Amino acid sequence: MPSDKLAEVAATTDVERIEAPITWKAYLMCAFAAFGGIYFGYDSGYINGVKAMPYFIHQQTGLPYPPAGASDEESAYFVLESWRDSLITSILSAGTFFGAIIAGDLADFIGRRLTIISGCGVFMVGVILQTASSGLGLLVAGRLIAGFGVGFVSAIIILYMSECSPRKIRGAVVAGYQFAITIGLLLAACVDYATQDRPDTGSYRIPIAIQMLWALILGAGIAYLPESPRYFVKRGKLDNAATVLARLRGQPIGSDYVQHELAEIVANHEYELSVVPQGSYWSSWTNCFKGSLFKPSSNLRRTILGTSMQMMQQWTGVNFIFYFGTSFFTQLGTISNPFFISLITTLVNVLSTPISFWTIERFGRRPLLIWGALGMLICEFLVAIMGTADGENPATVRAMISFICIYIFFFASTWGPGAWVVIGEIFPLPIRSRGVALSTSSNWLWNCIITVITPYLVGTDRGNLGARVFFLWGSLCTACFVYAYFLVPETKGLSLEQVDKMLEETTPRNSSRWVPHSTFAGESGLTEKGTLAPEVLADVERKGSVV
DSSP: OOTTSOSOOBOOSOTTSSSOOOOHHHHHHHHHHTTHHHHHHHHHHHHHHHTTOHHHHHHHHOOOOOOTTOOHHHHTTOSOOHHHHHHHHHHHHHHHHHHHHHHHHHHHHTOHHHHHHHHHHHHHHHHHHHHHOSSHHHHHHHHHHHHHHHHHHHHHHHHHHHHHSOTTTHHHHHHHHHHHHHHHHHHHHHHHHHHTTOSSTHHHHHHHHTHHHHHHHHHHHHTTSOOOHHHHHHTTOHHHHHHHHHHHHTSOTTOHHHHHHHHHHHHHHHHHHHHSOOOSHHHHHHGGGOSOTTOTTSHHHHHHHHHHHHHHHHHTOHHHHHHHHHHHHHHHSOOSOHHHHHHHHHHHHHHHTTHHHHHHHHTOHHHHHHHHHHHHHHHHHHHHHHHHHHTTOHHHHHHHHHHHHHHHHHIIIIIHHHHHHHHTTSSOGGGHHHHHHHHHHHHHHHHHHHHHHHHHHHOTTTTOOGGGHHHHHHHHHHHHHHHHHHHOOOOTTOOHHHHHHHHHHSOGGGGGGOOOOOOHHHHHOBOTTSBBOHHHHHHHHHHHTTO
C-alpha cells in the first residue's frame, strides 16, 4: 500500500501507560466543545417564557388582553390552548429525534467535526424561519428544522468529547456539557424576563434570534479543533489518527504516550471487529442489536443501556419545570411573578451542576445516579403531597417551591451530567457513533412524548392535575433508582477501551471493584521490537477503507 500508511506503532502491556499525562491544552479543547450545550440549553429554554408572554398569546390565539387589575380568575382564559402549547413545545423534539439518528451516519461518513458544523448550519436556517414567523405555521416549521440541527449537535458533541478527552477527566469534561446546557437555560430565562412585557413582536423575536449567535460561535470554533483520533482509526487512516492524537495530548507524534494510546485504540478496534464483523450499511445498524440480552458486554445490552439511560433522564420530570414551569407556577395562583420563580429554578440548575465536575470523578457515575434518583423521588413526592393537601396556602406553595429547587439540585448534580457521561463511554468503536445517536434520539423521543402529553395532564382545560403531576414524576424517579442500582456499570477512571474489557469481565453491581489487568495491544501480540503486530495495523487500515 502507499507509503503514508504507518509502518509500525509502539505498544505496551502496562495499563498505566496507555494515555499521556493531562495538559491544559486538552482541558481547553474539550471545554470549548462543551460550549455546544449553551446552544442546546438556550433553544430548549426560551420557549418556556415565550409561551407565557402576553403579546405572543394574543398573536397566536387572537384572545383579547385581560383588563388592567384583572383577578386570577378573570385572567385564567388568557393562555395558549393545550393543543397549541403541546405542538409548539414538542415539535422541536420531533426534529431532534430524527436529527440525532441521521447524525449517527454522518459522524462516520464525514467525521465528528463536520457533522457538528453541519448541525449549526441547519439550526440557523430554522432560527431564521422562527424569527420571521408571525403565525403558528412558520414557527412550527422553524422549530422542526432547528430541531434537526440540535439533534446533530446534541448527539455528536458527546461522542466527540468522549473520544477526545483523557480518561481521568472525561466525566468532568462531559459534565461540562451539561453545565453549558444549564447556562443556556439561564440565558434564555434572563432574555425572556427582559422582553416579556414588550408590546410588539420583539417580545418573542429577540429571544429567538439570539440563538444564532451560539450556533456561529460553536460552528466557527469547532472548525479549529482536531478531528477525533478514533474516527480516523475507524476509517483506517492511522497516520491521521497519530497526528491528531499528538495534538490533543500535547506530545510529539513519536512520543511513547501517543504511540501506546494509538496502539491500544487500534488493537481494541481490531478485537471488536473480530467479535462483530462489519458488513453492509444496514448491518452497521443491525450490529447495534446483536448479542445476548443477559451479557453486559453485548452490543444489544449496551444499546438498551444507552437508550434506556436517556429515557430515564427524561422520566425524572425535570423538563416539566424548564418547559412548563412558568405556566405551572401561574396556575398555582399564589405567585405574583412566575417568570421570576422560573428564573430562580434555572439559576439553581446552573449553580448545582459544577458540583458534578468533582463528584463524578471522585465517587463515580454509579453512586451519583443511585443517590440522585433517591433524592429526587423524595422531593417530588413531598411536593405532590403538599400541593394536594394544602395547595392554596401561600406558605405551602413557598415550601413546594423550595423542594422543587432541592429536586433540581439533585438532578443537576447527578442525572443531568451522569446520563450523558455514561452513553459516551459504553459503546465499542465500531458502533459508537450509531449507539450514541440512538441513545440521544431516545432522549429526544421521550422529551417529545413528555412535552406532548404534559399540557393535557396539567392544562386547566384538560387533566388539570396541578401539583398532583409530581406523583407521576416521583413514581418514575423510583424506577430510575431501581434501574441505576441494578443496571448501570461504573466507568470512572477507565479508558474507552478498558470499559469494553470491564463490561466483558464483571456485572454492573460489581463493576466498581474491577481493575484493569491487561491491554488489548498486549493480548493481540507484540513484535520483538515491542510494536503492534503489522498484520493488526494492516487489517484495521484495510477494513477502515469500506466504512
